[in-house]
Amino acid sequence: MSIEVSNITKLYDAQKALNNVSFSIKKGEIVGFLGPNGAGKSTMMKILTTYLQASDGEATVNGFKVSEENKSVQKSVGYLPEHNPLYLDMYVREYLSFNAEIYKVKKSEVDTVIAQTGLTSEAHKKIGQLSKGYRQRVGLANALLHQPEVLILDEPTTGLDPNQLIEIRELIKSLGKEKTVLLSTHIMQEVEAICDRVIIINKGEIVLDKPLAELSENKQQIVEVEFDYRVEEIALQRLDKVIEVKNIKGFVYQIHFDTSKDMRAKVFDFAHDSGLKILQLHQKNTTLEKLFIELTTQK
Numbered sequence: 001m002s003i004e005v006s007n008i009t010k011l012y013d014a015q016k017a018l019n020n021v022s023f024s025i026k027k028g029e030i031v032g033f034l035g036p037n038g039a040g041k042s043t044m045m046k047i048l049t050t051y052l053q054a055s056d057g058e059a060t061v062n063g064f065k066v067s068e069e070n071k072s073v074q075k076s077v078g079y080l081p082e083h084n085p086l087y088l089d090m091y092v093r094e095y096l097s098f099n100a101e102i103y104k105v106k107k108s109e110v111d112t113v114i115a116q117t118g119l120t121s122e123a124h125k126k127i128g129q130l131s132k133g134y135r136q137r138v139g140l141a142n143a144l145l146h147q148p149e150v151l152i153l154d155e156p157t158t159g160l161d162p163n164q165l166i167e168i169r170e171l172i173k174s175l176g177k178e179k180t181v182l183l184s185t186h187i188m189q190e191v192e193a194i195c196d197r198v199i200i201i202n203k204g205e206i207v208l209d210k211p212l213a214e215l216s217e218n219k220q221q222i223v224e225v226e227f228d229y230r231v232e233e234i235a236l237q238r239l240d241k242v243i244e245v246k247n248i249k250g251f252v253y254q255i256h257f258d259t260s261k262d263m264r265a266k267v268f269d270f271a272h273d274s275g276l277k278i279l280q281l282h283q284k285n286t287t288l289e290k291l292f293i294e295l296t297t298q299k
Helices: 041-048 069-074 091-105 106-115 132-144 162-175 188-194 210-218 235-236 263-274 286-294
Strands: 003-012 016-026 030-034 056-061 077-080 150-154 180-184 196-203 205-211 220-227 242-249 252-257 278-284
Touching: 003 041, 016 041, 016 056, 016 205, 016 242, 030 041, 030 188, 041 056, 041 150, 069 077, 069 132, 069 196, 077 132, 091 106, 091 132, 106 132, 150 162, 180 286, 188 286, 196 210, 205 210, 205 235, 205 242, 205 286, 210 286, 220 263, 235 242, 235 252, 235 263, 242 263, 263 278
Parallel strands: 030 180, 030 196, 077 150, 150 180
Antiparallel strands: 003 016, 003 056, 196 205, 220 252, 220 278, 242 252
């Protein structure tokens, strides 16, 4: 495994930022790491890049323990943090050349990453003159300089315009053919466009870890309905394509259908034919965004 996380816990005083988190990522996977603000995403990434020490548990990157083999981990990881730290008074090429010396890599790598990240036209400019989107490109170029086996990208598409988004998406996808990529983002479309797999974290705990293909191929849907009177579950189970019915509370029911077709009209017809009134009626889990909202707003 390129990344192996085993029972990681991180405490800030008495507050748990991460609670017994475990997952693994194979070489060549592009994994979207999602969660609301404060869920623990950046903390996990900082532990994997040796910027923070876990309170408990162990993680390895390319077989190196992050708690003991800091230098080896750092050599094999390219990291773009959420708040991209740059020397604004340096020119783009100057900054990358400076870091190339630190990494002890060939100067030719500077030209390679400048071309890779679409910085050729900006390479002669000072970083402070660049837009936020181009500054992100400089950070990504710097993360690629030493040809790391693992890329850890925290909000890599922040500040990019639509055209730049497409270019960076394609770059990350092409990098994922040879490298392991763990990226954090708030943009669900980015995950759907780039990633092979999604991990959702909420309140320091993993609440979902599935291949994206499995989610996108899911033809099931859930319709949640509240009637004005109690209904026998067996009556709802007679509806077409129903695989499960749950009485959530009172007169509220979740009806699971084995189809992607919108079944709310069928539920409405059932209520009409049964002399019932519908007080609430909505779909759940039809998109990654809705699934994210459901998993991260649970009490």
